[in-house]
Amino acid sequence: MRILFTIALIACCGTPLLHAAETASIEERMSKAELEASGLDRLTPEQLKYLNTWLSTKGISASVAPVKRQDGSMVYYPDETARETIESTIAGSFEGWRGRTTVTLANGQKWQQSESAARGDVRMTDPAVTIKPMAMGSWLMVVKxxxxxIRVKRIQ
Structure with missing residues (x-):
């Protein structure tokens, strides 16, 4: 009976929880000062986990793009409606992914690898790329x- 309950729970709730893993957590979205000002820094780890899951399943995002945070960092495309596919090239040499790889595009944008993966068997110069908006605010960079x-996040 317990196994059936677990399977039913995964079937009902599994999809939102899988999407939650693709979305940046509240701790990644907010600066330390913003967390402290909001009081979210006082939540227990369990409470933060619940809040992050709830936010990701509701598709909560900011309303304008880009946004400059109090600490000076930028959040790009927080409004889902502002996200469009980007076609460009990687400026210079591209040698694959190594964990936190950053690439600069010919259009000046900088994107950083946001998932843990490695692929070092690639050697290309100025390859064409397409960066597509994906579910829950993530982006997928396809190197032609x-x-x-690989999933990426815009850093500049």
Whole structure:
């Protein structure tokens, strides 16, 4: 009976929880000062986990893009309606992914690898890329000519 209950729970709730893992947590979205000012820094780890899951399943995002935080960092495309596919090239040499790889595009944007993966068997110069908006605020960078893709986040 317990196994059936667990399977039913996963079937009902599994999809939102899987999407929650793709979304930046509240701790990643807010600066330390913002967390303290809001009182969220006083939540227990369990409370933070619940809040992050709730936010990601509701698709909560900011209303304008880009937004400069109090600490000077920028949040790009917090409004889902402002996200469009980007076509560009990586400026210079591209040698794959190594954990926190950052690439600069010909259009000046900088994107950083946001998932843990490694692929070092690629050697290309100025490859064409497509960066597509994906579910729950994530982005997928597809590098043409190597049949490789990875989730990224915009950092500049």
């Amino acid at each position: 000519g190597c049949n490789c893709s």
